[in-house]
Amino acid sequence: MPETPDFSKLTPRDREILRDVILTYILNAEPVSSRSVSKHSQLGLSAATIRNVMADLEEWGYLMQPHTSAGRVPTRAAYHLFIESMMQVRKVPAKERRYVEENLRNADSDQLMGTASHLLSELSRQVGIVVTPLVGETVLKAVDFVSLSGRKVLCVVVSAAGFVDNKLIETEEEIPREELVRISNYLTENFAGQTLREIRDRLLKMMAEERAQMDRMLALAITLAREGLDLNGGQEVLVDGASVLLGQPELADIQRVRRMFDAFADKARLVKMLNRCIQGGGVRVLIGDDSELTSELDFSLVATPYGIGDQTLGTLGVFGPSRMEYERMIPLVHFLGETLSRALAESFSGGSEKK
Amino acid sequence: MPETPDFSKLTPRDREILRDVILTYILNAEPVSSRSVSKHSQLGLSAATIRNVMADLEEWGYLMQPHTSAGRVPTRAAYHLFIESMMQVRKVPAKERRYVEENLRNADSDQLMGTASHLLSELSRQVGIVVTPLVGETVLKAVDFVSLSGRKVLCVVVSAAGFVDNKLIETEEEIPREELVRISNYLTENFAGQTLREIRDRLLKMMAEERAQMDRMLALAITLAREGLDLNGGQEVLVDGASVLLGQPELADIQRVRRMFDAFADKARLVKMLNRCIQGGGVRVLIGDDSELTSELDFSLVATPYGIGDQTLGTLGVFGPSRMEYERMIPLVHFLGETLSRALAESFSGGSEKK
DNA sequence: TGTTAGCACTCGTGTAGTGAGAGTGCTAAC
DNA sequence: GTTAGCACTCTCACTACACGAGTGCTAACA
Numbered sequence: 001m002p003e004t005p006d007f008s009k010l011t012p013r014d015r016e017i018l019r020d021v022i023l024t025y026i027l028n029a030e031p032v033s034s035r036s037v038s039k040h041s042q043l044g045l046s047a048a049t050i051r052n053v054m055a056d057l058e059e060w061g062y063l064m065q066p067h068t069s070a071g072r073v074p075t076r077a078a079y080h081l082f083i084e085s086m087m088q089v090r091k092v093p094a095k096e097r098r099y100v101e102e103n104l105r106n107a108d109s110d111q112l113m114g115t116a117s118h119l120l121s122e123l124s125r126q127v128g129i130v131v132t133p134l135v136g137e138t139v140l141k142a143v144d145f146v147s148l149s150g151r152k153v154l155c156v157v158v159s160a161a162g163f164v165d166n167k168l169i170e171t172e173e174e175i176p177r178e179e180l181v182r183i184s185n186y187l188t189e190n191f192a193g194q195t196l197r198e199i200r201d202r203l204l205k206m207m208a209e210e211r212a213q214m215d216r217m218l219a220l221a222i223t224l225a226r227e228g229l230d231l232n233g234g235q236e237v238l239v240d241g242a243s244v245l246l247g248q249p250e251l252a253d254i255q256r257v258r259r260m261f262d263a264f265a266d267k268a269r270l271v272k273m274l275n276r277c278i279q280g281g282g283v284r285v286l287i288g289d290d291s292e293l294t295s296e297l298d299f300s301l302v303a304t305p306y307g308i309g310d311q312t313l314g315t316l317g318v319f320g321p322s323r324m325e326y327e328r329m330i331p332l333v334h335f336l337g338e339t340l341s342r343a344l345a346e347s348f349s350g351g352s353e354k355k
Numbered sequence: 356m357p358e359t360p361d362f363s364k365l366t367p368r369d370r371e372i373l374r375d376v377i378l379t380y381i382l383n384a385e386p387v388s389s390r391s392v393s394k395h396s397q398l399g400l401s402a403a404t405i406r407n408v409m410a411d412l413e414e415w416g417y418l419m420q421p422h423t424s425a426g427r428v429p430t431r432a433a434y435h436l437f438i439e440s441m442m443q444v445r446k447v448p449a450k451e452r453r454y455v456e457e458n459l460r461n462a463d464s465d466q467l468m469g470t471a472s473h474l475l476s477e478l479s480r481q482v483g484i485v486v487t488p489l490v491g492e493t494v495l496k497a498v499d500f501v502s503l504s505g506r507k508v509l510c511v512v513v514s515a516a517g518f519v520d521n522k523l524i525e526t527e528e529e530i531p532r533e534e535l536v537r538i539s540n541y542l543t544e545n546f547a548g549q550t551l552r553e554i555r556d557r558l559l560k561m562m563a564e565e566r567a568q569m570d571r572m573l574a575l576a577i578t579l580a581r582e583g584l585d586l587n588g589g590q591e592v593l594v595d596g597a598s599v600l601l602g603q604p605e606l607a608d609i610q611r612v613r614r615m616f617d618a619f620a621d622k623a624r625l626v627k628m629l630n631r632c633i634q635g636g637g638v639r640v641l642i643g644d645d646s647e648l649t650s651e652l653d654f655s656l657v658a659t660p661y662g663i664g665d666q667t668l669g670t671l672g673v674f675g676p677s678r679m680e681y682e683r684m685i686p687l688v689h690f691l692g693e694t695l696s697r698a699l700a701e702s703f704s705g706g707s708e709k710k
Numbered sequence: 711t712g713t714t715a716g717c718a719c720t721c722g723t724g725t726a727g728t729g730a731g732a733g734t735g736c737t738a739a740c
Numbered sequence: 741g742t743t744a745g746c747a748c749t750c751t752c753a754c755t756a757c758a759c760g761a762g763t764g765c766t767a768a769c770a
Contacts, residue, residue: 047733048743048745069751070751149496162523166519168517254609261601400713401715402762403713403764406762420762423763426761
């Protein structure tokens with residue numbers, strides 16, 4: 001039983017050496033030799049001593065050798081341990097904070113998510129990923145119908161978080177403009193503050209119950225709302241900066257590059273991965289073990305949910321080699337989650353209050 | 356003077372051999388030997404004879420050798436000649452036509468462009484590129500203002516082609532809902548059928564001229580429209596399927612992959628390249644000579660404009676190794692341009708008529 | 711005169727061998 | 741418990757070499 005990742009047996013010195021190996025590996029992407037640890041660490045130990053410790057760490061499952069007579073490389077267990085108890089989280093530099101805040105503040109609501117993923121990628125120098133909210137889960141702020149030519153009507157839905165979506169619907173008969181205005185007002189007044197899903201359910205019930213005594217306006221309203229609020233799409237996955245990873249030695253092989261891009265193209269799987277990562281709120285790290293994607297590439301994902309108040313709207317994070325700078329990535333992702341949430345809340349001044 | 360791409364001196368036999376070399380190279384991506392041409396062509400000539408002709412073709416500038424004692428590779432001049440006068444355009448298969456038509460017909464207007472670029476990439480097995488219309492150049496169909504909380508107003512702009520864009524604006528004072536409805540109606544009735552640019556100009560003139568005698572509603576309308584119709588963004592470049600090229604031998608080198616992705620990230624340059632490609636309408640081919648992008652990668656671009664009636668709205672095309680199947684790509688791009696244009700025209704039944 | 715067979719020549723590729731260097735594991739001494 | 745020393749292993753870069761593919765040229769042929 002060589003794999004016993006029970007870190008109680010690690011002495012402080014063991015931990016210090018492991019930490020050193022991890023940090024050096026993160027920096028250089030090359031197997032770390034006992035000699036280099038001996039030189040750079042504060043411990044003042046010889047390479048031979050380090051070697052003994054490293055042999056132990058390998059036995060515990062924290063290090064591994066690509067081949068005999070090569071240096072050591074951290075395992076997933078090592079990264080987990082590092083993140084849990086060895087990492088010294090670095091604060092996001094003030095310059096970067098300002099940069100993020102300015103950019104998110106000045107972005108239009110429809111560019112907000114794109115800006116966020118770009119910022120993530122730019123500052124992390126990894127791939128930035130943002131999963132945008134599912135419209136069906138958002139809270140309605142206002143509905144509006146715009147009369148176009150003939151029987152075409154454009155339904156515009158605004159969510160409390162400031163997202164706008166629209167859908168073209170074709171009605172059975174031409175509806176005069178004033179009628180559309182009345183319907184918009186009626187729906188907005190009666191249904192604002194509920195999620196689209198709730199509204200749809202309520203409308204269906206109304207239709208079933210009161211079929212007989214409905215007036216014309218109400219009937220029309222229900223028909224339009226049923227079609228217009230059926231925004232099953234809406235959720236998007238924005239991936240930014242994939243090309244920055246091309247310089248990494250992990251992607252020296254074209255086959256791997258290809259697998260990575262194929263993975264990015266499979267949005268559904270990406271969303272699943274992201275969502276698995278954010279159970280429980282706060283920043284979570286997924287180090288290539290569960291998901292096939294991260295494990296086959298030796299990649300990791302640092303992700304966090306964002307939203308308004310306690311309502312989670314989506315997920316964002318960075319994706320890159322397991323050998324990433326967690327000390328920088330984790331606070332960065334945290335900060336971006338917070339800032340995006342704040343930007344959403346402010347983008348509608350008091351947009352989350354339900355009237 | 357070895358470079359004399361004056362193809363009048365080519366005998367039919369020369370042309371046949373050149374054609375053969377090009378087609379074989381497109382297929383295999385490997386220098387073509389005299390022997391293989393001798394075998395596969397209908398001419399019944401020996402390799403030695405072919406060799407003589409190929410030496411001539413090299414002198415005229417149509418072929419080149421990566422090194423002595425390798426087969427020959429077509430030059431740009433060869434591809435140009437091939438496209439101009441040696442190609443037998445293959446019709447787009449009925450199955451693909453149906454596939455494209457169904458997909459474009461069923462796409463929502465906001466997904467239409469994305470679907471188009473995906474179709475391009477999928478059917479061409481190259482990178483599909485679509486430049487979406489500049490909103491400022493589109494013809495207004497309707498404007499609508501949606502009242503949100505407090506002084507926030509959402510301006511929704513619908514173009515005759517069916518594109519919807521919106522912008523959040525903050526007014527100086529709260530405007531009652533009925534007032535917004537009146538303003539929407541006024542603007543839609545008075546300005547539909549003009550481009551946003553024209554409308555902006557006209558509004559500015561109105562403001563300057565009639566400052567004194569404007570009523571409150573008109574003043575408000577102008578203020579709102581000035582802000583709301585200022586959609587300088589809007590133009591996007593959709594790039595789909597970059598990963599399908601990763602298998603191509605042209606991208607065996609990671610550096611080149613990187614350069615390609617960097618190029619895709621530089622949207623402005625992409626747009627410029629696409630636009631240069633479509634002067635004069637119809638399908639145009641850009642074979643890596645003018646643009647640095649295509650020349651350094653040995654890539655080509657096949658592009659065509661699309662639009663409604665005679666109004667060009669945007670550009671679409673495929674991007675891939677110069678060694679691409681022009682016989683298939685050119686009709687495919689042509690077909691997609693036509694079909695997208697038709698889909699746009701139909702998406703608003705009679706949407707292009709100005710009332 | 712155009713075509714072809716033959717042949718020498720060139721160049722890329724794959725394979726095998728070699729030596730240097732980096733790194734380890736182990737042992738014995740401190 | 742720590743360290744120096746040493747044998748061992750494995751990778752990597754370099755060289756040499758043979759092979760094969762392809763060409764260009766020349767001379768013979770129709």
